[in-house]
Amino acid sequence: MNLLLIEDEIKTADYLQQGFREAGFVVSVAHNGLDGLHLGLEGQHDVVILDVMLPLMDGWQVLRQWRGQGRAMPVLLLSARDQVEDRVKGLEWGADDYLVKPFSFAELLARVRTLLRRGRALPAAAEPTVWRVADLELDLLRRRVLRAGRRIDLTAKEFALLELLMRREGEVLPRSLIASQVWDMNFDSDTNVIDVAVRRLRAKVDEGFEVRLIQTVRGMGYVLEVPEPSSASGDAV
Numbered sequence: 001m002n003l004l005l006i007e008d009e010i011k012t013a014d015y016l017q018q019g020f021r022e023a024g025f026v027v028s029v030a031h032n033g034l035d036g037l038h039l040g041l042e043g044q045h046d047v048v049i050l051d052v053m054l055p056l057m058d059g060w061q062v063l064r065q066w067r068g069q070g071r072a073m074p075v076l077l078l079s080a081r082d083q084v085e086d087r088v089k090g091l092e093w094g095a096d097d098y099l100v101k102p103f104s105f106a107e108l109l110a111r112v113r114t115l116l117r118r119g120r121a122l123p124a125a126a127e128p129t130v131w132r133v134a135d136l137e138l139d140l141l142r143r144r145v146l147r148a149g150r151r152i153d154l155t156a157k158e159f160a161l162l163e164l165l166m167r168r169e170g171e172v173l174p175r176s177l178i179a180s181q182v183w184d185m186n187f188d189s190d191t192n193v194i195d196v197a198v199r200r201l202r203a204k205v206d207e208g209f210e211v212r213l214i215q216t217v218r219g220m221g222y223v224l225e226v227p228e229p230s231s232a233s234g235d236a237v
Contacts, residue, residue: 001116002026004045006036006062007078008054016049019105020112033057038156040066042143045073047115049108052079052090060093067094068181069160070167074115078103131166134226136205136213138166147205157182158201165214165224174221198222 003025007013010031017027028043030036033054040048040062052059063075076097077090090098096118097111131138135148138159145152145162154162160182165173175194183193198214206212215223 001046002028002044003112004028004030004036004039004043004048004073006030006033006039006049006054006059007051008032009051016105016108019109023109031055033059033062037062037065040071040073041069041156041160044141047112048073048075049112050075050077050095052077052081052086060089063090063093063095069163074118076108076111076115131163133166133169133213133224134211135209136166138163145205147209152204154201154204157197158204161197161201162205162224165222168224170223170225172217172220172223178222 001024003020005013005016005020005027007016007029008031013029013031017029020027028039028045030039034056036050036054037057039045050059050062054062059077059079063077066073066075074096075094076099077095078099078101079086079090080101082100087098096115099108099111129140131140137146139145140163143159145154145159161178164178164181178194182197198216202212202214206214211226213224213226215225215227217223
């Protein structure tokens, strides 16, 4: 079983890593939220142990990003905060369990095994790992994008943006939603970060192809779809 451990206290992380390895787990470790976020997005893990108080990006933000991008692996939150409000927040944001520090390793191991058994008991998810629109293909497992069989190299943010657009094919996505889902930030009408990102993505995905898939809906946002023949060229950003 592959386990991702995100814990900034080095001694605690080393202790837990050793314990889980002795219990038969393959353990990946991150010591800050940003590294943990990327490991969770790029790797395939059977279960995640996520500390709440982390440098660079806290556990709440990491969890929110994962769930917003469709990552459904079981997540157990660790926190020194024992308020009911914190536990409720964690569960509402997509955590599967919440354990308050200090704790015994035996209890943590038991909870992790329970999450794994629960996951095996559920029906196999119908979530696709490859998304296709016309001749555009996005492979979540290989982190690969092809257009008409030609590989397109994207940054992590461009990949996340394209994934969001493809998952919601035909739906006009406002800039505020894109900002919250891809950048985990509130949209500021004075910034053009979303427009710039879409422009760069469009240059990679659409330039050189007769059909432009990424369309601008003026005053509303962006949509990825196969356009009607009369509007195949699309609007510019």
